[in-house]
Amino acid sequence: MSKLLGAVALAMAASAANAQTVYNTSLAPLNTATATTTTGATGTQTSSSAPSNARDTASAGNGVWFQSDVGGGATVGITTDYAHDGNGSALFETTGTSAKADLEFLFAQPLALSDLTSISYDYYRDASSTTMATLAPVMRLDISKDGLWAGSLVFENYYQQGGNAVVGDWTTVTATLDSGVIWATNSALGPKNAAADGGEKTFAEWLAGNSGHDLTVTGMSVGVGSGWTGSFKGAVDDVNVNFANGPHASYNFEVASVPEPASWAMMLGGFGLVGGMMRRRRSAIRFA
Known part of the structure; x- marks a missing residue:
């Protein structure tokens, strides 16, 4: 049984969200000199052979999920490898420190961070993974400050429980505006990279630290990699995001039927x- 992190109220909020199925066939092809997208009986996946920190991103569009920042020997897609809440989930694989892969979603219009009520996602870490035992897929909210890009606020399993990621089982990670530990990727928002001097805060505390400024959410992503040693194989499913004035959405990744x-x-x-x-x-x- 999946280990639930967070209050029962969060699970109730997630279940009330507008459920949306994201099929593998909705992923735009990403074919470059270093990235290749293929579709087969198990689903659709994009793999990269890019060296160092080179990254490839599929054509972006509001209101759809797409492959983003894929590079360094990583793979991302929607497949049946780790079926969850249906026949599929979002697959993530890395092979070394240069590997990186995300699935990203852009909102049709910026959403006030202060209106956020809850976020959650389910992750799976395969036992074959050799990267640090604390690492698992993360969820990020892309933030603009006074209309300018200000990095991302990152929500991940490790900072919620302070231990190793669960292996071989699906785990739900949840946060609200006032609960959960979130860190920033950009100093425009405050201490970054989970700095010891106040870099681990709730969303409400990040808002308070930027009092007098307008923080909005322009998009979100789930992903792995960038500096992860060893290898990782796992998945994400049931990504939930809820704002007081909408949207209230739950995204379930599935594979369209293939004969x-x-x-x-x-x-x-x-x-x-x-x-x-x-x-x-x-x-x-x-x-x-």
């Missing part, structure tokens, strides 16, 4: 039979 090889053979055989019948009918027509 099995035997089914494809039957379908092709059927098409051939229909074609043969049509040819025979045409040959039987005679004109006076």
Whole structure:
């Protein structure tokens, strides 16, 4: 059974969210000199062979999930590898310190951070992962300050429980405006990178530290990597975000049905039979 972190009220809020299914077929192809997107029976995934810190990002659009910052030998996609709440989930793999991969979502319009009521996501860490035992996929909110890009506020499992990530089981991580430990990627918001001098705060505390300024949420992402030694393999599903004035959304990653090889053979055989019948009918027509 998944280990639940947070209050029961958060789970109730998440269940009331507007559930949206994100299919693998909705991911835009990302094909460059260093990134390749493929779709097969298990789903869609994008893999990168980019060296060092080179990154590739799929075409971005408001209101859709897309592959972002994929590089250094990482893989991201929506597959059946770790089925959860359906037949699929968002797959993440890294192979070394240069690897990085996200799935990102841009809101149609900026949302006031002060209106945030809760966020949550489910993660899975495969036992084959060799990176630090504390590491698991994270969730980020992209922040603008007075209309200017100000980095991201990062929500991850480690700072909530202060221990190793759960292995081989799905785990739900939750936070509200006033609960949960969040850190910043940019000093425009305050102490960054979970600094010991006040870099671990609730969303409400980040707002208080930027009093007099307008903090808005322009997008969100889930992802792995960037400096992770060793390898990681795991997944994310059921990403929830709730704002007082909307949206109240829950995103479930699934794989669209793909016929099995035997089914494809039957379908092709059927098409051939229909074609043969049509040819025979045409040959039987005679004109006076």
